[in-house]
Amino acid sequence: MSKTIKLIIAVGLVASTMAQTSCSSMFAALTCRTASQDPSKIDAGLVSGARTWLCNSYPSHCSAINNGGAYSSCNSVEQLSYAMNSYYTQFSSQGASACNFGGVGVIISAPTTSAAAPAATYASKTQCQTMYEQASCRTPSSDPTKVDASALTNSRNWLCNVYPQFCLAITSGGAYVSCNSAEQLTWAMSLYYNQFKSQGSSACDFSGLARVNTGSTPATSSAPVSNGVNCTAMFTGLTCRTTSQNPAAVNSAGVSSARSWLCSSYPALCTAINSGGTYSGCNSVEQLSYAMNLYYNQFSYQGSSACNFNGLGQLVTSSGSNSGVVVGPTPSPSISSKAGLAWPINQFRDGTDPSIYPYAEGKISWIYTWSWDYAPLPLQNTNLEWVPMLHSQADAGNFIAKIRSGAYDSLKHLLLFNEPDLNYPPYAYQLDVNTAISITIQAFDAMKSRGKTWRVGTPAMAFNMDWQRQYLSGVAALCPTCKFSFMPVHMYTLDSNAFKSNVQNWYNTFGLPIWVTEFASTDFAGRNWQYSLSDVQNFMHDSTNWLNAQSWVERYSWFGVMRAVDVQDKAVMAMNWDGSRNTLGDQYVLRGGSKN
Numbered sequence: 226m227s228k229t230i231k232l233i234i235a236v237g238l239v240a241s242t243m244a245q246t247s248c249s250s251m252f253a254a255l256t257c258r259t260a261s262q263d264p265s266k267i268d269a270g271l272v273s274g275a276r277t278w279l280c281n282s283y284p285s286h287c288s289a290i291n292n293g294g295a296y297s298s299c300n301s302v303e304q305l306s307y308a309m310n311s312y313y314t315q316f317s318s319q320g321a322s323a324c325n326f327g328g329v330g331v332i333i334s335a336p337t338t339s340a341a342a343p344a345a346t347y348a349s350k351t352q353c354q355t356m357y358e359q360a361s362c363r364t365p366s367s368d369p370t371k372v373d374a375s376a377l378t379n380s381r382n383w384l385c386n387v388y389p390q391f392c393l394a395i396t397s398g399g400a401y402v403s404c405n406s407a408e409q410l411t412w413a414m415s416l417y418y419n420q421f422k423s424q425g426s427s428a429c430d431f432s433g434l435a436r437v438n439t440g441s442t443p444a445t446s447s448a449p450v451s452n453g454v455n456c457t458a459m460f461t462g463l464t465c466r467t468t469s470q471n472p473a474a475v476n477s478a479g480v481s482s483a484r485s486w487l488c489s490s491y492p493a494l495c496t497a498i499n500s501g502g503t504y505s506g507c508n509s510v511e512q513l514s515y516a517m518n519l520y521y522n523q524f525s526y527q528g529s530s531a532c533n534f535n536g537l538g539q540l541v542t543s544s545g546s547n548s549g550v551v552v553g554p555t556p557s558p559s560i561s562s563k564a565g566l567a568w569p570i571n572q573f574r575d576g577t578d579p580s581i582y583p584y585a586e587g588k589i590s591w592i593y594t595w596s597w598d599y600a601p602l603p604l605q606n607t608n609l610e611w612v613p614m615l616h617s618q619a620d621a622g623n624f625i626a627k628i629r630s631g632a633y634d635s636l637k638h639l640l641l642f643n644e645p646d647l648n649y650p651p652y653a654y655q656l657d658v659n660t661a662i663s664i665t666i667q668a669f670d671a672m673k674s675r676g677k678t679w680r681v682g683t684p685a686m687a688f689n690m691d692w693q694r695q696y697l698s699g700v701a702a703l704c705p706t707c708k709f710s711f712m713p714v715h716m717y718t719l720d721s722n723a724f725k726s727n728v729q730n731w732y733n734t735f736g737l738p739i740w741v742t743e744f745a746s747t748d749f750a751g752r753n754w755q756y757s758l759s760d761v762q763n764f765m766h767d768s769t770n771w772l773n774a775q776s777w778v779e780r781y782s783w784f785g786v787m788r789a790v791d792v793q794d795k796a797v798m799a800m801n802w803d804g805s806r807n808t809l810g811d812q813y814v815l816r817g818g819s820k821n
Contacts, residue, residue: 248299257313257324258306260331260378267302267329268375269496271705274522275326276301278702279308286311305329316659325666325703331382353404356411362418362429363411363438372407373459373503376434381406383706384413391416411435421676428676433458456507464708465521465532466514468539475510475537483534484509487516494519513537522705530736563773564817565591566609567743567782570602578602579804584786585609588817591780593742595643597624614640617654621664628671633679639672640682640713640742641665646689658692662699669707683735685713685742690734697735711779715743719756721767732777741772741781745797761796762812762820769818783813 252262259267280287289295290304299307309330316323324330348356357367364372385392394401395409404412414435421428429437460470467475488495497503498512507515521532521540532538566589570578585592585607592604593612597620604611613633615624627633648655661684672679686693693712700707714731718724724744732739746756746764756764765783772778786799799810812820 248296248303251296251299252303252306255306255310255333257310257330257332259302259309259329260382262300262303262306264301266374267378268519269301269494271326271329272301272305274702274705275329276305276308278698279305279312279326281698283308283312286315316663323663325382329378329382331385347403348401349403353401353408356401356404357408359438360411360415361422361438362415362435364407364414364435367405367407367411369405369407373434374406375497375503376432376459377406377410380431380434381410381413384410384417388413388417432462434462456504456511459504459507460511460514463514463518463541465518465538465540467510467517467537470508470510470514472509477509479535479537480509480513483537484513484516487513487520491516491520522701562588562590562817563778563780564588564769564813565593565780565782566786567784568592568594568602569785569787570594570596570599579788579800581607581609583806584810584814587815589814591782593640593782596620597627610637612636612638612640614643615664615668616643617645618656618660618664619654621667625668625671628668629674631675634675634677636679638680638682638710639668640685641668642684644687644715645684646692647687653687658695658699661696662703665696665700666704666707669704673706680710681708682740683709683712683737685715687715690731693735709737711740712737713740713742715784716741717743717745717747717784719746719748719764721746721764721771724764724768725771728772728778738777738779739775740779743784744768744781745784747797756796758796758808761809765809765812765818766820769813773817783818786810786813 249262252258259272261267264272276287280291286308287294290297290299290307296304296307309324309326313324313330313332324332354367357363364377366372369377381392385396391413395404395412396402401409401412414429414431418429418435418437426437429435457470460466467480469475472480484495488499494516498505498507498515504512504515517532517534517538521538529540532540566584568581568584581592581602581604589609591610591612592599593614594602595614595616597613597615599611599613613624613627613636615621628639633639642656642661644653645656645661647653669681672681683693684696697709700709712731712735714728716724716727718727728739728741746761769781772781783799784797788798788800788802788804797809799807799813801807801810806814812818
């Protein structure tokens, strides 16, 4: 071998070593990063989804990890960590949610360097085992190799982000930082369970990963096990899965076709079910379900269509598991009518309201007030279902506080943001997409803390689909367990055919059930003479009959059952100036919009 070739090889080895050292040093210095520097220990689907969203939404954060960048030679989790940290540095005012990224990110506290600090005392191996054995809620084994690594990471990330006080002893400087990953998670889960044990065994579920310690050694499960992982527990914990766990009960050709498409189009979603993967020993439908669920988590903003797979998939409502999948798409409850009231509070100049009773009858089944509160309306004396709304950023504190206090526990639905794509105070306040995403995740965290299930609506847009796309993609990337059940839309047009086409377009684009929470035959020109009463009645009749005929339209509310406002045509108002029902009000309230 020539001296030149030897020199080239030597230089290459030095460069490679320097690159590895540089990547490790970079990773070690980050405040927000993945839980491990080893890509095999981090869910590849989450890594891919987080990087795609980050680099598409904030390309400047990815310049150093793209081809030719300073860290382009680092591994996938080192690169993602660099970009996440850059994002977190920019949005650190949002707190831990800015380093969540669907549970793949963790905040690393800087070690204390004070000379006066006493040397840390860490638990011994025996003490770790004793802690595990005495824990009230624990993993199925204290041996990490017998517990799904991805589930361990996801559960820990969720716990430590939402309830950091439970993780003090297992993070840097903590007494149990010397214990293994299963023992550490057991410590945090046990603290969580002790606080929320009033919820029963569901407070120690964590998507089937944990179980309550009754004081005796748990019986060995007879369920199929793959690499020490319970396949049944995995399947049961999924949000999107096949209609049966039994391969004989599911179309085998459909299973093969769905898997082939998934694994060729999104290979990262199939890592755990391929040969040597965590779930490689599970049966064919269990494996497909695992991959389908990862796909659904990434594209959940598309609604139930993201879990269809030609009829093989079904969405399963969580029963209160504390893995974070608490709030999600659920079927719409049966109601007597889709028609509801969009009712502004304090309609009269003296700050009072017209009587609600003439409108709380007939076909009207629900009401919202563009507010997190409904006072002073006496709704408790009606049969109307009230739906609170987080109207704008200024209401976020009150809305989230109401959730955490339990004030909304008996309610079924929640609405988020009114026309954040439009700046028209006081009716709408334009909101930055990233701020909306951050507030949304905080709201979902509050919901999770209650252990309740609500059907949550996306923001109600004035017209901007691109804002909605960016918002939904961001929420899905940063909080895969934050699920929307329906999409409110507003629609104003003078033509009923255009109305139908536009509403259909929103459903076709996003795939979520629709609530038309504002609509009328007007274009807000404020001329007060666009339509005659007869024209408005015909529009209302045609549009509401069509809305009632669409199975994917869950609810609607006319704008408006109120006194005339300065931007609205008087002809579309369903209320007289004194608060009584007019002819149009009778048509809407008594017949749901139909003329006969």
